[in-house]
Amino acid sequence: MVTNAGWIVIGAEGLLVGDMLAQLVFFILLLFLLGKFAWGPLMDMMKKREDHIASEIETAEKSRNEAEKASKEAAEELKRTRQEAHSIIEEAKKVGQKQEKDIIESARKEAERLKETAQQDIIQEKEKAIQALQDQVASLSVQIASKVIEKELNASDQEKLINEYIKEVGDKR
Amino acid sequence: MDHEAPIVEDVLGIAxxxxxxxxxxxxxxxxxxxFILGLLSARSLKMNPKGLQNFMEWVIDFVKGIVGDTMDWNTGKTFLPLGLTLITYIFVANMLGVVTLGVYGDELWWKSPTSDAGITLTLSTLVIVLTHYYGIKRKGLKEYGKDYLRPLPYLLPLKIVEEFANTLTLGLRLFGNIYAGEIxxxxxxxxxxxxxxxxxxTAxxxxxxxGFSTFVGVIQAFIxxxxTMVYMSHKVGHDH
Structure with missing residues (x-):
């Protein structure tokens, strides 16, 4: 251990004024230089980032609120639309049922009408046929009568003749 | 282990x-x-930090925490650069002696600067002087003087002794820890x-x-x- 006259002995050697001055000068220089070139810019950047994050958070909050509002509106819109669609379907169903009933009704009427006309036609045809038959029978009777008159017949011949004619008529028909 | 120190006496003829x-x-x-670390970390500042910038910002936040713990942030932010420079300088200085010790000839050249009492006491004196300076600047001379009579006037001698004791303990604590590690x-x-x-x-x-010296170096830089911030808050704070 070196003892310097007049100085307290601490550590390896005494307190040296030169070292102290050097340390003081270097530290103050370092304080100044770092403050200017390192801490200053770094802290500025940190402040800037802080502000940036704050504003970003604000923006995010705002847009979130907007999105919430929009989604609420959309949900309402959807609900309304659904109701509308429901009512439209309901109405369409009603209309459809009514149309169905109408169609069935008109078809039934048409059928009835057709049936009626067909029946009338049948009756007419029948009457016409009867009429024709009657006419035929009349002319036949006249012919039979004339033939009977032409030929003198006995009872058996007459019967034979009538049967013959009747058969003839039946064949004709 | 008795290495001499490369001492130059009476520079420029001054005794x-x-x-x-x-x-x-x-x-x-x-x-x-x-200084180089500081420059490198602030060289290309980015919004989303990487590497050294990220580390330095962590250090800044850490020291901000120290300052915020001891005083309110509005008064404390002035001392942030001081705290940052102190913690980085003392940490680096402590580490220098842990990494290696360099002896040239019979003289010990490479060591921690903080393993010299004169240097640590210079730092602590600077800090204590700064606390008085900021105490007067912030509160005015009258209020600063009154602080010596609080909480009780007859504690004045103790208050005065406290200032010197603070200086000594602050410097010698750092010196002792680092010097012992180096020995x-x-x-x-x-x-x-x-x-x-x-x-x-010995390996x-x-x-x-x-490893232990590294730990001690970090802790001492932090302490x-x-x-420093505690003493500063005693002088500039209003609640004392």
Whole structure:
């Protein structure tokens, strides 16, 4: 251990004024230089980032609120639309049922009408046929009568003749 | 382990101006490393930090926490650069002696600058003087003077002693921790050079002690900064 006259002995050697001055000068220089070139810019950047994050958070909050509002509106819109669609379907169903009933009704009427006309036609045809038959029978009777008159017949011949004619008529028909 | 120090006496013919050149060299190296680290970290500042910028911002936040713990942030933000410079400089200075010790000839050149009491006491004196300066600046001379009579007037002698005690303990605590670590590292290194057995025998204790010294270096840098802010808050705070 070196003892310097007049100085307290601490550590390896005494307190040296030169070292102290050097340390003081270097530290103050370092304080100044770092403050200017390192801490200053770094802290500025940190402040800037802080502000940036704050504003970003604000923006995010705002847009979130907007999105919430929009989604609420959309949900309402959807609900309304659904109701509308429901009512439209309901109405369409009603209309459809009514149309169905109408169609069935008109078809039934048409059928009835057709049936009626067909029946009338049948009756007419029948009457016409009867009429024709009657006419035929009349002319036949006249012919039979004339033939009977032409030929003198006995009872058996007459019967034979009538049967013959009747058969003839039946064949004709 | 009795290495001489490279002392130059009576520089420029001034009787009291002695330099320990190793101290001056190590102060210069430590300051340069800290300055370069600072420059590199602030060289390309980005919004989303990476690497060194990220680390330095973490350090800034850490010191901000120290300042915020001891005083309210509006008064404290002035002292943030001081705290940052203190913690980085003392940390780097402490680490320099842990990494290696350099002996040239018979003189110890490479060591921690903080393993010299003169240097740590310079730092602590600077800090205490700054606390008085800011105390007067912030509260005015009258209010500053009144603080010596609080809480009780007859405690004035104790208050005055406290200032010197603070200076001494702040500096000597750092010096003692680092100096003790270095002495043991030096002893181990001396043992290691005695032979193969000595080398093998000291390897593990060496590593363990270096790890411990690193831990102590970090803690001491933190404590020095913390106490600086505590003393500062005593002088500038209003609740005392």
């Amino acid at each position: 009291w101006l002695d330099f320990n050149l190793s101290n001056v060299l190590m102060i210069f190296i430590a300051s340069t490393i800290v 043991l590292l030096g002893l181990l290194a001396g043992l290691a050079t005695t032979g193969v057995g000595g080398f093998l025998g 593990i204790p060496m590593i363990a002690w270096q 020095f900064t913390m106490l």
